[in-house]
Amino acid sequence: xxxxxxxxxxxxxxxxxxxxxxxxxxxxxxxxxxxxxxxxxxxxxxxxxxxxxxxxxxxxxxxxxxxxxxxxxxxxxxxxxxxxxxxxxxxxxxxxxxxxxxxxxxxxxxxxxxxxxxxxxxxxxxxxxxxxxxxxxxxxxxxxxxxxxxxxxxxxx
Amino acid sequence: xxxxxxxxxxxxxxxxxxxxxxxxxxxxxxxxxxxxxxxxxxxxxxxxxxxxxxxxxxxxxxxxxxxxxxxxxxxxxxxxxxxxxxxxxxxxxxxxxxxxxxxxxxxxxxxxxxxxxxxxxxxxxxxxxxxxxxxxxxxxxxxxxxxxxxxxxxxxx
Amino acid sequence: xxxxxxxxxxxxxxxxxxxxxxxxxxxxxxxxxxxxxxxxxxxxxxxxxxxxxxxxxxxxxxxxxxxxxxxxxxxxxxxxxxxxxxxxxxxxxxxxxxxxxxxxxxxxxxxxxxxxxxxxxxxxxxxxxxxxxxxxxxxxxxxxxxxxxxxxxxxxx
Numbered sequence: 001x002x003x004x005x006x007x008x009x010x011x012x013x014x015x016x017x018x019x020x021x022x023x024x025x026x027x028x029x030x031x032x033x034x035x036x037x038x039x040x041x042x043x044x045x046x047x048x049x050x051x052x053x054x055x056x057x058x059x060x061x062x063x064x065x066x067x068x069x070x071x072x073x074x075x076x077x078x079x080x081x082x083x084x085x086x087x088x089x090x091x092x093x094x095x096x097x098x099x100x101x102x103x104x105x106x107x108x109x110x111x112x113x114x115x116x117x118x119x120x121x122x123x124x125x126x127x128x129x130x131x132x133x134x135x136x137x138x139x140x141x142x143x144x145x146x147x148x149x150x151x152x153x154x155x156x157x
Numbered sequence: 158x159x160x161x162x163x164x165x166x167x168x169x170x171x172x173x174x175x176x177x178x179x180x181x182x183x184x185x186x187x188x189x190x191x192x193x194x195x196x197x198x199x200x201x202x203x204x205x206x207x208x209x210x211x212x213x214x215x216x217x218x219x220x221x222x223x224x225x226x227x228x229x230x231x232x233x234x235x236x237x238x239x240x241x242x243x244x245x246x247x248x249x250x251x252x253x254x255x256x257x258x259x260x261x262x263x264x265x266x267x268x269x270x271x272x273x274x275x276x277x278x279x280x281x282x283x284x285x286x287x288x289x290x291x292x293x294x295x296x297x298x299x300x301x302x303x304x305x306x307x308x309x310x311x312x313x314x
Numbered sequence: 315x316x317x318x319x320x321x322x323x324x325x326x327x328x329x330x331x332x333x334x335x336x337x338x339x340x341x342x343x344x345x346x347x348x349x350x351x352x353x354x355x356x357x358x359x360x361x362x363x364x365x366x367x368x369x370x371x372x373x374x375x376x377x378x379x380x381x382x383x384x385x386x387x388x389x390x391x392x393x394x395x396x397x398x399x400x401x402x403x404x405x406x407x408x409x410x411x412x413x414x415x416x417x418x419x420x421x422x423x424x425x426x427x428x429x430x431x432x433x434x435x436x437x438x439x440x441x442x443x444x445x446x447x448x449x450x451x452x453x454x455x456x457x458x459x460x461x462x463x464x465x466x467x468x469x470x471x
Contacts, residue, residue: 007165011402014402015401015402016404018418019416044238081459083437085401085418085435087172087175087241087243088172089172104176104179106242106263108432108435110459113462114460114461115460117432118273118274118432121265121273123179145265145273148270243399244329244332246329247326247329247330247333261332261336261397263397263420263422275422275430275431278399278424279397302424303424303428303429304428305428305429305430
């Protein structure tokens with residue numbers, strides 16, 4: 001039997017996800033998703049107009065793994081680190097095996113020379129699914145508030 | 158019987174309040190308050206000196222509704238969006254029908270051209286009241302850290 | 315018997331700690347620590363390289379008290395205020411009398427003239443201990459993301 005999804009489990013998953021990225025443990029990042037999945041980064045403007053094209057799009061775990069490999073090759077972590085700060089999730093639906101929520105986020109980027117700026121803000125539109133003993137994302141749509149997202153963006157949000 | 162006020166209900170109210178504003182559903186904003194109420198935006202400096210005059214002041218739901226109408230007329234949402242990030246509430250008092258808390262906040266503003274900045278930081282001084290099945294604000298004093306608040310400020314905090 | 319450490323107690327301690335600093339109640343700050351303790355502010359780069367030298371170091375409550383006295387003498391609060399926004403703690407270990415967590419933070423600084431900037435981001439590496447009825451920090455290592463920390467930094471993080 002799949003367990004019911006408690007708010008504690010959702011909070012723990014959200015906290016672990018950003019820790020993985022901010023601690024540069026990117027190889028563990030794809031494991032936060034079921035397979036197949038939907039991971040998309042887009043802008044509020046695109047989302048409003050129903051444009052399909054996002055900044056990043058992946059619908060299998062393999063695509064997420066490929067993305068990490070590409071990031072490692074580009075050695076992008078030499079150049080920048082992220083710090084995610086999350087707001088509280090609004091739980092929209094919650095069944096026993098699947099739930100949906102909206103969670104505001106803020107990402108501060110620190111460059112190699114120590115310079116710091118607000119890199120992105122927005123909201124995570126998430127669908128969670130229980131798989132075995134784990135809670136994972138079946139869908140994470142990252143909606144960025146600004147349409148002026150750094151085109152060199154590389155780290156996952 | 159009015160139910161006791163759990164931390165879960167307080168967190169859910171806080172999360173729903175900022176979602177309403179950040180998603181541009183302003184018409185629903187006055188419903189977060191009882192009537193009469195107190196909604197005030199002020200600065201830490203004014204608050205310290207006991208100055209009554211705030212940046213925004215409303216003590217009835219009608220005044221909140223008027224404010225939304227004025228914002229819609231000014232079409233202010235064409236020009237900017239907000240993203241609220243909240244810290245955890247410090248619950249100061251908690252009876253069965255009324256509670257008080259202090260909650261830190263940060264608001265990032267994104268302008269139409271995509272430019273992003275930290276618009277305001279501060280603390281919400283809140284009093285909650287149970288009305289029927291709902292938890293609402295009977296008082297929300299928004300104390301901004303900076304005395305240099307944008308005088309064109311229009312969206313609710 | 316020492317009580318088990320619930321997530322609610324950890325969240326309440328974290329919220330009270332930042333409220334103490336952001337409300338300029340610094341004299342109460344040392345009481346958040348057991349004695350002896352470890353309070354250290356360092357950078358991610360130093361931490362990665364295992365450098366002992368931090369920006370701030372204290373291992374007794376007396377050192378924390380001395381620090382507050384020095385800050386009061388320098389009248390530093392005339393010049394700046396902080397606003398801490400915390401993310402959710404990742405609880406790493408949790409026994410009945412001691413627990414460990416990692417908590418992301420963001421600090422916005424407001425200068426006397428009203429200017430606001432992101433002062434620091436990073437992560438709190440904390441060890442908690444139950445002493446009597448209270449939960450306190452036995453260790454708080456503040457790891458700042460940027461190596462370019464304002465050398466005039468004075469308020470506790």
